[in-house]
Amino acid sequence: MALHPSLRGKNAQASPIRRLSPYADAAKARGMRVFHLNIGQPDIPTPPRMLEAYRHFDDKVLAYGASEGSAAYRTALANYYNSLTQPSAIPAILPSQVLVTVGGSEALQFAIAATCDIGEEILVAEPYYPNYKGFAQILGVETRAITTSSSNGFALSADQVRAAIGPKTRALLISSPGNPTGAVMDAANLRAIGEVCRDAGVFLVSDEVYRDFVYDGSGRAPSVLWQPGLESCAIQIDSVSKRYSACGARVGCLVTRNPEIYAAALKFAQTRLSPPVVDQFAALAALETPQSETDAHIADYKRRRDALVAGLCAIPGVRAATPAGAFYLMVELPVPDAEKFCIWLLETFQLAGETVMFAPADGFYATPGLGKNQVRAAYVLEVPKLQRACEVLAAGLAAYPDRLN
Ligand SMILES: Cc1ncc(COP(=O)(O)O)c(C=O)c1O
Structure with missing residues (x-):
């Protein structure tokens, strides 16, 4: 045969x-x-303190780590996310809501797998990061695109999202600041899009790996984690690759306040045993990089x-x-x-x-x-x-x- x-x-x-x-x-x-x-x-x-950490890793056995990531790193990440907002009515992120992954790439795969079944659909704004379609395809999930245009800076509106959501749509994937467009979504627009998703029973997967890369002086791009009312539908994707110029470290994370999505993603994480242990140690040190x-x-x-x-x-x-x-x-x-x-x-x-x-x-x-x-x-x-x-x-x-x- x-x-x-x-x-x-x-x-x-x-x-x-x-x-x-x-x-x-x-x-x-x-x-x-x-x-x-x-x-x-x-x-x-790459920040010298991160490279130093690699040199100082001295465990005698290079053992598996926890599937959800090391407690020290998840705690430090939760502190970092909580530092991105003013005191607000939205509850702080807990370490138990942070799942460490093999790059942002694995976090994206877990997010799609945790929200969509085979034959269901993610929505993306095109032009999009091509691996979104690649991850969905591996999982038997369809990709449907909302076309955006250079004529208005590749903006995506809540109305476009509302019109595009169909019976098979389970999640909208956005990247802001965007790859490949460079577009940055403001907080009001992010919230409006999130409310459309939430009201339609669609998850909002917000890929924020370029959060710091904003050039108009307004600081970091707003995060989905701090938009009120989106707690149950928001899934944030992050990575050390771009922020610390450490693409080879292969460390990212998925953050969500939705316990069912977290539980599903954790089961996927258990099948691959653990994220890289040494790289988490270095990524923990990278979090100390001065602003x-x-x-x-x-x-x-x-x-x-x-x-x-x-x-x-x-x-x-x-x-x-x-x-x-x-x-x-x-x-x-x-x-x-x-x-x-x-x-x-x-x-x-x-x-x-x-x-x-x-x-x-x-x-x-x-x-x-x-x-x-x-x-x-x-x-x-x-x-x-x-x-x-x-x-x-x-x-x-x-x-x-x-x-x-
Ligand atoms: C928008 C976006 N998301 C996620 C990733 C994946 O990054 P990594 O797996 O290196 O964390 C990339 C990498 O280029 C990207 O551009």
């Missing part, structure tokens, strides 16, 4: 952020320098954002709006098929031995045809590298045989 992978395995979508990597590897093997604007891998150093260090990095990202937007907008036919947060933006290119152009940049083009890599944006949309002429760019490189990447892009577009205008 012939052996076949599952349909779910066959139908899984390759990550639009990573699927062109073989072309980049081949370019590098030919001696090219590739500016990686395709992936959100920050180059900012001044974070502020300096945010100022750095703001300079990068401004340099990239200025560089892109100076290229004829390229359109990009200034995002309010995260470290991504959507870019419209004067080409009919952005993926073909991205491959051409890696395979065929070079400017003095250099080229640039973007993530083609069609994989960030569920609606066929959308994003065809767009890429997502991440500004996770130093300003001179971003400026050079724009020069390379400008020269590439000028030389591209299929350029539109």
Whole structure:
């Protein structure tokens, strides 16, 4: 008998952020320098106290930890979340409402698995973080998208959510500050969307891994945990990856005041035994990072954002709006098929031995045809590298045989 992978395995979508990597590897093997604007891998150093903690971990046996995460780390996380709000009528977060996970990625999978059964549906705002669809697909859950537009900063309204909720909808997944749009939701809008979800019996899964990355001076993005009346429907996703530039640590968490959702997620967590023990030890130390260090990095990202937007907008036919947060933006290119152009940049083009890599944006949309002429760019490189990447892009577009205008 012939052996076949599952349909779910066959139908899984390759990550639009990573699927062109073989072309980049081949370019590098030919001696090219590739500016990686395709992936959100920050180059900012991981906080020294976090790296120190790794060096000082001295348990004699590297044992399993608790499935829900170490008590010390969950307590410290609860304190951190409680420090994000003024004294309020909403009860404080307890350590027993924090579940430590293998990155924000596992927290997202647990959130979808705890809210949706096979054949049910999550709602997302497109363009969205492609792994939302990937996680749902692994779980046999459908993804339905509400289209947002660059013309109003990719805003999502409560009315759009109300209109989109259908009989199979069990959860709405939002990311604010958003990947890939950089859009930041204000508290009033977040609350209004949450109330629509709550009234319709839909969970609101709020992916807040970019919480600190807000550039308009208003501080952190508002958290779903502190919106009154949403206690039972809100599930917050978090991660150390971006906040501490520690993507390799693989530590995140799910936070909810809904005891049934927590209990379900904990059972999923028990099946994978425990989150990484050493990384939690380091993540605990990272929580002590002074705000001044974070502020300096945010100022750095703001300079990068401004340099990239200025560089892109100076290229004829390229359109990009200034995002309010995260470290991504959507870019419209004067080409009919952005993926073909991205491959051409890696395979065929070079400017003095250099080229640039973007993530083609069609994989960030569920609606066929959308994003065809767009890429997502991440500004996770130093300003001179971003400026050079724009020069390379400008020269590439000028030389591209299929350029539109
Ligand atoms: C919006 C969003 N959520 C979640 C994640 C997952 O992060 P991690 O699993 O590294 O915590 C990412 C990573 O890029 C992201 O952009």
